[in-house]
Amino acid sequence: MSITVVGSIAYDTVKTPFGERERMLGGAATHFALAASFFEQVRVVGPVGEDFGERQLQIMGTRDVDLADVERVAGGKTFFWHGEYGWDLNSRETLDTQLGVFEGFQPKLSESSRSSEVLFLANIQPDLQREVRGQLPQARFVALDSMNLWIEIARDPLVAAIEGVDCLILNDAELRQLTGKPNLLTAAREILTWGPSVIVAKQGEYGAALITTESFFALPAYPLETVIDPTGAGDTFAGGFVGYIAAHLQEELSDELLRSAMAHATVLASFNVEEFGTERVQRLTREEIDARLAELRSITQFSGV
Numbered sequence: 001m002s003i004t005v006v007g008s009i010a011y012d013t014v015k016t017p018f019g020e021r022e023r024m025l026g027g028a029a030t031h032f033a034l035a036a037s038f039f040e041q042v043r044v045v046g047p048v049g050e051d052f053g054e055r056q057l058q059i060m061g062t063r064d065v066d067l068a069d070v071e072r073v074a075g076g077k078t079f080f081w082h083g084e085y086g087w088d089l090n091s092r093e094t095l096d097t098q099l100g101v102f103e104g105f106q107p108k109l110s111e112s113s114r115s116s117e118v119l120f121l122a123n124i125q126p127d128l129q130r131e132v133r134g135q136l137p138q139a140r141f142v143a144l145d146s147m148n149l150w151i152e153i154a155r156d157p158l159v160a161a162i163e164g165v166d167c168l169i170l171n172d173a174e175l176r177q178l179t180g181k182p183n184l185l186t187a188a189r190e191i192l193t194w195g196p197s198v199i200v201a202k203q204g205e206y207g208a209a210l211i212t213t214e215s216f217f218a219l220p221a222y223p224l225e226t227v228i229d230p231t232g233a234g235d236t237f238a239g240g241f242v243g244y245i246a247a248h249l250q251e252e253l254s255d256e257l258l259r260s261a262m263a264h265a266t267v268l269a270s271f272n273v274e275e276f277g278t279e280r281v282q283r284l285t286r287e288e289i290d291a292r293l294a295e296l297r298s299i300t301q302f303s304g305v
């Protein structure tokens, strides 16, 4: 089942202890689409400026990605983000965010983007997420990601957006910040009363947890000795998670299916952090994903209980 995603398409300037890149292709929707397109066709909705290059568009369309709803705004500037990481790659500082063409953006989705059964509302202004959600009333699975900035400056619209989705994917610290609850499980359980039936707590290099009303599941991150740039890991994780679910939507949304989606998400994200921006995932193959899935399974299995 095809997937529609709305979110940032960006130029990112990133510095980590291992190097830096200026104005590389980034954005939440970009990272998501590159990962989710391993599983199903992805339709990207979002604006870019006149400064957005043809080469960047080609990278976004590496696999089965429909770019018909990527709107090029005449005279506009592409969303820009500047971030820096210290030795602890789990925390980063945002040095600059320029919304550019996202300011005043009115999404007008094509017939095909509106017909998707799966929708991912990637990190962007919550009102925009709600607006797009409203254009796909029949979607069967809708997931949403956000970040501390929107919790700080637009909490009420964000809560309203969350109320209208099936699944919330957020960093664990952001789940605590959003609910004001210091305990992750309590925070997730509160959000389960707002509307979503699935909560995914991303925990950076420590992995991710899945919380539903009936169950709990957690996976460590795939162990890597070389991590270069975590930018986009969360969106790549979401691409693996939502992409896998979209490919199995004919089945019931069982615990087994959600756990398998967590494993695919974990593996996709592990590739993303090995190089800057989209560099690694652009040339990733299905065979590499399958090999790492098998390794992840073997390192998380135990017996004797």
Ligand code: AMP
Residues within 6 Å of the ligand: 008, 010, 011, 012, 026, 027, 028, 080, 081, 097, 123, 124, 125, 147, 149, 230, 231, 232, 233, 234, 235, 236
């Ligand atoms: P992640 O590392 O998964 O949290 O995602 C990083 C990506 O999100 C970068 O490529 C940025 O372009 C994008 N990004 C950063 N800040 C924002 C924001 N305020 N709104 C939307 N996208 C953002």
